[in-house]
Amino acid sequence: MLTALYRLCWKEWRQSWYLLLAALLLPPLALRLSLTLTPDQLHNWEPLKLTMVLFTMGLIARSALVVFPAGTRQTYAEVHLPISPMLHQFLLFVGQALIATCAGMSFGGWAAQQTGAPPAAEMMLVGVVHFLAILFVTLAVARAVFPTAGLVVGMLWAFIGTNSSFYYLSFFAPSVVGEGRPADPLSGVYYWYLPVCLTAALLAYSFHLGHKLSLPRRGIAMGGLAVVLVGALFPKMLLNTFEHQNKYEWYFQSLTADDGSVVVEAGGVIPAVKPPYTLEMTDLRAGHSVTYSWNEPVVGVGMPTRTAVILLGQPTDAHYLHLYRWEMAGNVVRLLGDIPASPNIIRNLWQSSCTDSTCDHHSHGRYTFLHLPSLGHSREEIFDWWLIDSVTPRIQLIKPETYMSQSHITWLPDRIVLTGYNPKVIHLPDGAVSDWALPGEKGGAK
């Protein structure tokens, strides 16, 4: 038994000594480099990026193609060595995991040296988790289906884990650990995928150890694994959904007049989850305030005059937004009209940071310019531009499905000028939109 085990170890060593040796050399090399190079030098050191790419690819290729050869070698080893097939698999697995752990620790350590922000131990843990995840996925698919599939899926997994690109793979450490997206091993993708990958790998082992499967059955196994892998995301999504369902908390981003002398704030209990939604408008200069309550959540648009405010409200599941004008004099609220909108879009308006940039107001108080989330598509950065004349009153869509690249809004008596990149001008009162340029430049006033 021991002799067989020794021979098996020797065989595995002969088959993968170069990768194992390289992996064992990585930690001292990482330490040496960390001591001699500055973080900037380390970040820009091309051989390091190259090493990361080659090593990751090597690990995946080794796991997919060599450890599980499709030919007779595997069968030969299992038949001719007086050792349990499970022990054989375990040994193979441990060898690969050792390589993955060394690589993960080294690259995580390098990342810690480059960014310096999180503790080195934490980043090394993330590195190990990342490499073990790659290994498990590759092993599972190679075992359950066939080696080439394992190779492809392992590489895809490596890209997904490193911000979905070959290019970023070379920046594995800073992109995964430093900038943080799948950085936390206890949350997000890794929280669900790691145990699932482990389960999938073990399932795959059981498939292989049982008997040779036919190609259609391997296809079914592949489909099942894919469902398991993708399905691992759903518990997280479901939890998120249940966590937030019917618990939308209403906040109100306070509005302030240009000179700071009038403020509009939430007047009742916040965060509110049910009506009434109360606002308080205070004239600080005069020391006077009024309150008003709505039965639907409202979002502030702007203050067209010092003592008036424009608001958007939306009843639950309604396909429109109410547009209100609230005057401090007499504490009067007037419904200007309805704007077509996706149901419950009001939640996005107050929950997302776009609230501040969604709306602006005319300085003369008659017109309101809004850019609201697009009616046609769910893409976040695409807006519909609306112009509201509160005297007529008229609500007009002036430009649909538009990317908002303008950052400055200037209100002039007869037009609104949107400057920044790609400047535009909105002509009042018809709402015609055209390009804008400086005087003397192409398209500008002469």
Add this chain to the structure above:
Amino acid sequence: MIPRLLWKEWQERRHWFLLWSLSLVALSMVGEGQYCTENYKEPTNWMMIPILLALLAGLQGYSSELTGNRAAFLYMRGVIWKQVLAVKILLGLGVAILTAVLTTAISVLAMPAVYHPFMTMKTAAFSALFVVLFTGGPYLLGLCCSVVLPGIFGSIGTLMLYYGGIMFIGMLIPKTLQITEPIFSFIGAVLGILAAMVVIVRFGLTLAWSQRLARFAAISLVGIGIGYITDFTIARVYPHAIAKPFSREVALSPSGRYALISETEDGQHHRYTFVVMKNDKRLPIEKADSSAPPSWTTNDDLVQSTYHGTYDNTLQLFRYVDGHLLQHQLNNSPIDAQCRLSPSPDGKLLLADVHNDLLVIDPPSGSVRTVANLDVHPHSTKRMRTTTYYAIHYWWQDNHTIGYEQTNPSRRIFVKVE
């Protein structure tokens, strides 16, 4: 023979084509298809699904012939390689065109009624063309990568090797040799892979996979190499022909009388120009800090605050007076870039809140005075009962008086500013 080949291709790959087409139809029906108005030209995020399916349909193109010795069998029939290639390309493009027309019609029907005035035949045609390009292109790319390794996974592997190879070459090239706009490198990469497909289909489809891989790599590399050399040559011979990264932004002042042009070249050289709109007079701002463009106050002053440290910042104020752009600079100012500066009603003084102190700034003299310390302790008022959120309120009561709200107990306090 062509109809029979078409039938064969359809039989073999109809699942991929149908998935590609139906996914796009479904997206259009739920309103997440292509944009049919004139404004936006990029795909929605959901469009990645049909694009990916089109790529997979292409990846299955020749790789299905390479499994089970089917390629050799096919060429024993009375067909020539050109017919097989033409059928594989035409079928994909045909699906792309038909799907584009169908989904454009559905998108038009599914779009909100208020969008209809913004849609014309031209915008709808452009939308259809966009779908053809964004699905036909990936299909062709997939077809090119399908001639090397058998099976769809083999094709995916080839595609990844191709993509990875391009990235790898980019990494190896020293930064000093890199060109700004690699137009010909891109064209070379595309033509190279197309040429590799044609050559392998013509001469090597029945060879061993290693030979096909070698040919594919060699021809692709030649294409990329020629493109790169062409780019590099043009950059050397006509350095001015290659545009450098340049960005320009204009900010109009609140009154519309002035504008600020912010220009950035190569991502690091910043230029600011003050423009008087009435006579197009342009005044370069010489000593503005380059890290962030100045911003307008409500009375048309340009203010720039550069953060050096908590109480070590530079505040610059630019004011246009009698044909001249006057500049006032406060060194070692406590005011940082995050401060909101409120001008007094007559525009002579500025009010700022810095670390809970209310400061009044007189730009011409450079004096900064602390006039009040704000009470910012979290408190419980009738407005905010369940949160520790608090707001600081201060305002100009008139040209010589500042008001602010003390929160605990709540009362207004007025301070005279001389």
